[in-house]
Amino acid sequence: MARFETRVAPEAAVQQCYRVSPGPDFCLVVYAADMPAYQALTQRLFTSDANVRNVKTYFSIHRSKFGAEIRMI
Template sequence: MTQAKVPARKLDSFDRAILRIIQRDNKTPQRSIAEAVNLSAAAVQRRIAAMEAAGVIEKNVAVLDTAAVAMGITAIVEVHLGNERLQTVDAAKALFRDAPEVQQCYYVTGGTSFVLIIVSPDMVSYEATTRRLFAQNEAVASFRTLVALDRVKTGSEIIVP
């Protein structure tokens, strides 16, 4: 069940400073955030709760080391659909959203329909994933895989001016 979002709020300089801190480490104690932004811990707590309710903060997650959890293959995959009809695109979005191997999924422009980030423990598992998501999917015209050699930078920190 999705939670109803509070109408969008205008972010002020305190909100933006809080967001910069919690994007780096969302487990930073609120008293430390309060000291860094010159607010009380209670004010920081209220602001974070308001930004969560408004959907500014979508969720809190843990970023895992793929090697530590035995996911040795990270693939960036370009997917080309046979057509861009609403029903085709929506079905692909649902399929990719529900696939646990798909870590990120972007519906894009420029001749490619989707760009996916997929993790797998090994190439055998990756091939099984590509068969299930792409080769056996009549909506997919083609796909191209780029295998990552090194994770240079990951994360989802957004520059908050």
């Protein structure tokens, strides 16, 4: 899993990477300018990696809230 994290870290399109459980090992938030850019990214990260067995993609159609603020107590 650390190797995958190392592979996605330098990718400018990968905005966020989370190791999650249960279910998939990772959840990525990516930005691609268009579908050809997205396809190129998936080729680099997933198709060429023998350790990647399944990929599910969800596209945002509307953002109702965004924030990354954490209040410190």
